[in-house]
Amino acid sequence: MTTEVTDEVIDDVVDDVIDDDNAAEEAEEVDETPPRRPALRRLLVPIVLAVLLLGSAGLASWAYLTQFRPDQQTDAAVAAETIKAASDGTVALLSYTPETLDKDFATAKAHLTGDFLDYYTKFTTDVVTPAAKQKSVKTSAAVVRAAVAELKPDSAMVLVFLNQSTTSKENVDGSFTASAVKVSLTKVNGAWLISAFDPV
Amino acid sequence: MSSSQRTSSVLNGDAGDYPNVIDIDIEKDQATTRDEALALADEAEAEAAEAEAIAAAARARARAIRLRRQARVAAEAATVAEPVEIEETAAVEVDEPTAPDIADDVVAETDSDTDDSELVDVGEKPARRRRFRRPGLKATAAALVVVLSLGLLGVSGWMMWQHRQTVAEQQRSAEFAAAARQGVVTLMSLNFSHAKDDVQRIIDNTTGDFKKDFEGQAGDFTKVAQDSKVITEATVNSTAVQSMTRDSATVLVAVTTRVSNVASKEQAPRSWRLSVDVARDGGQIKLAKVEFVP
Numbered sequence: 001m002t003t004e005v006t007d008e009v010i011d012d013v014v015d016d017v018i019d020d021d022n023a024a025e026e027a028e029e030v031d032e033t034p035p036r037r038p039a040l041r042r043l044l045v046p047i048v049l050a051v052l053l054l055g056s057a058g059l060a061s062w063a064y065l066t067q068f069r070p071d072q073q074t075d076a077a078v079a080a081e082t083i084k085a086a087s088d089g090t091v092a093l094l095s096y097t098p099e100t101l102d103k104d105f106a107t108a109k110a111h112l113t114g115d116f117l118d119y120y121t122k123f124t125t126d127v128v129t130p131a132a133k134q135k136s137v138k139t140s141a142a143v144v145r146a147a148v149a150e151l152k153p154d155s156a157m158v159l160v161f162l163n164q165s166t167t168s169k170e171n172v173d174g175s176f177t178a179s180a181v182k183v184s185l186t187k188v189n190g191a192w193l194i195s196a197f198d199p200v
Numbered sequence: 201m202s203s204s205q206r207t208s209s210v211l212n213g214d215a216g217d218y219p220n221v222i223d224i225d226i227e228k229d230q231a232t233t234r235d236e237a238l239a240l241a242d243e244a245e246a247e248a249a250e251a252e253a254i255a256a257a258a259r260a261r262a263r264a265i266r267l268r269r270q271a272r273v274a275a276e277a278a279t280v281a282e283p284v285e286i287e288e289t290a291a292v293e294v295d296e297p298t299a300p301d302i303a304d305d306v307v308a309e310t311d312s313d314t315d316d317s318e319l320v321d322v323g324e325k326p327a328r329r330r331r332f333r334r335p336g337l338k339a340t341a342a343a344l345v346v347v348l349s350l351g352l353l354g355v356s357g358w359m360m361w362q363h364r365q366t367v368a369e370q371q372r373s374a375e376f377a378a379a380a381r382q383g384v385v386t387l388m389s390l391n392f393s394h395a396k397d398d399v400q401r402i403i404d405n406t407t408g409d410f411k412k413d414f415e416g417q418a419g420d421f422t423k424v425a426q427d428s429k430v431i432t433e434a435t436v437n438s439t440a441v442q443s444m445t446r447d448s449a450t451v452l453v454a455v456t457t458r459v460s461n462v463a464s465k466e467q468a469p470r471s472w473r474l475s476v477d478v479a480r481d482g483g484q485i486k487l488a489k490v491e492f493v494p
Contacts, residue, residue, distance in 0.1 A: 042272060049345045056352035063356045067363035075366075145475065145493055147440035147452045159440035159452050161473045161493050178494070180454035180473050182438055200437035200454045200471070 073153035082151065085111070085192035086158035086183040087143040093120070093197065094141035094164055098132050105129075113186055113193035139166040149182070156185040156192065373449070377439045379485035380451035380476045387490065388434035388457055388472075395425040407479055407486040430461040437471075448479040448488065 089111035096104035105124045112120055131137060141164045150157040160181045167174040184196035335343070386405050390398050399418050406414055414421075437454040444450075453474040460466040477489035 045272065045342065049342055049349075052349040053345050053352075056349040056356065060352040060356040060359070063359040063363070068359040071363055071366040145442065145452055145473075147442035149438055149440035159438050159454060161452065161454075178473065180438065180471065200456075 070153050074151045079148045079151055079156075082148055082156040082158055082185055082192050083146050085185055086156075086160055086194065087146050089185075089194040090143060090160050090162055090181065090183060090197075091141050093194070094139060094162070096128075096132065097138045098136050101129055101132060111194055113188050114195045116195050116197060135168045135170060137166060137168045139164060144178075154187045155195075156187075158183045158185065369444075372446075373441045373444055376444060376449035376478050376485060377441050377451055379478050380449075380453055380487075381436045381439050383478065383487040384436055384453050384455055384474060384476060384490070385434050387487065388432060388455060390425050390430065390432045392425045392429045392431065392461075395422045398425075405486050406488070407481040408488045410487055410489050428461055430459060432460075433458045442475075448477065451476045451478060452493075 089108075092104075092108040092111050096108075101124075105120075105128075108124075109117060109121065141162050143160055143162050145161040147159055148156060149159045160183050162179055162181060164177045164179065165174050166177070180200050182196075182198045182200055183194055184198070185192045186195040187193075383405050386398075386401055399422050403411060403415055403418065434455055434457045437456055438452075439454075440452045442450045442452055453476050455472045455474060456469045457472065458466060458469045473493040475491050475493050476487060478485050479488040480486075
């Protein structure tokens with residue numbers, strides 16, 4: 001008997017409490033769904049939080065992959081890297097003496113890649129080596145000015161102003177040439193290598 | 201206090217606390233027999249316990265409901281107005297020694313499904329109790345998610361802002377390069393048939409000391425061009441920005457010129473390496489210095 005009465009009273013009280021709560025909630029949260037759909041309301045906060053988390057994570061990933069990382073791969077430090085690679089490569093490419101031809105060309109080839117490496121290998125073997133040995137051609141190059149004309153995460157173009165002096169048996173006093181070269185670079189395994197060399 | 205409660209107090213041996221009540225009870229109930237008194241006492245005690253249980257149960261249920269709702273509202277630390285009626289309903293408290301035991305039992309039973317074991321102290325005020333309540337697992341997770349999301353949004357905003365800066369810088373660099381290219385073409389292209397216009401165009405495209413120098417020589421320059429009947433065409437092969445500030449830049453320019461005059465139709469092209477300083481002058485980027493790189 002006692003428990004029955006207790007249950008009844010509790011039910012009454014609970015009903016009252018629920019009514020009170022709903023009234024309070026309606027007053028507090030105007031933009032929430034009506035209290036008639038408690039299941040939806042219970043899921044509303046988890047859903048909103050999940051959407052918030054996924055949305056912010058997606059945005060951060062997108063900003064990092066499409067903006068931050070490419071920018072980082074083309075910043076001032078990378079620009080300086082490409083200028084150094086182009087300058088060192090250009091000097092190595094155009095400096096040789098008849099006594100150390102093989103070593104000089106091997107050093108130069110370490111700076112090159114792709115079709116230009118093939119071209120340089122063929123050209124030095126077929127043309128430069130016989131001429132240099134026969135006429136005792138000695139040449140050295142120096143970079144005067146260099147600046148980045150174009151920079152992408154995996155490729156770059158550097159404008160190089162270079163001076164070259166050449167001596168040979170026929171021209172002991174030497175000749176001096178000044179030229180401007182567009183040096184194209186490609187990033188291979190983290191290193192910038194010359195992929196094209198176009199005097200302008 | 202009802203008479204039944206008084207009676208129960210008497211029979212429970214609480215007489216010491218209520219000496220006056222005992223005196224009155226003894227006088228009034230002299231006529232009743234011992235059995236009758238016992239029966240009445242049992243009934244009264246049962247009623248009192250029942251009332252206590254109801255009150256306690258109601259209070260516990262009310263609190264359980266409130267807790268669930270607060271968990272849903274989660275981190276929003278809204279100051280929820282306490283439903284005063286609930287406390288009043290629950291406040292039908294009797295100072296029976298048996299009351300706390302029953303109440304505790306009911307509370308434990310009712311609360312087991314809310315996973316909330318903080319309702320140890322039943323007699324305390326609800327406001328004080330809430331202060332000591334640890335946040336639930338759900339609330340902690342929700343707060344963590346919110347903080348993490350806000351952090352990610354902040355980082356995203358920073359990265360996008362950085363990107364805007366970078367894009368703006370790249371645009372500025374391209375602007376300076378284009379201005380240097382155009383300035384050099386203007387400077388090195390000259391047609392004797394409209395030399396005066398060409399020279400004026402050069403003056404319009406230069407700034408600072410370079411402009412002053414050129415203005416001083418403009419007359420002679422025009423005369424020489426007209427007399428020699430020379431036509432110079434300049435072609436820029438490449439440009440590269442070497443350094444840059446907000447309003448000026450140094451640009452390397454590789455340029456080729458072709459000169460022709462009446463005497464010799466066309467000469468071999470000549471290549472030049474220039475280092476050009478450009479600067480903003482009244483919204484336009486102009487040549488500030490041009491030097492040939494030896």
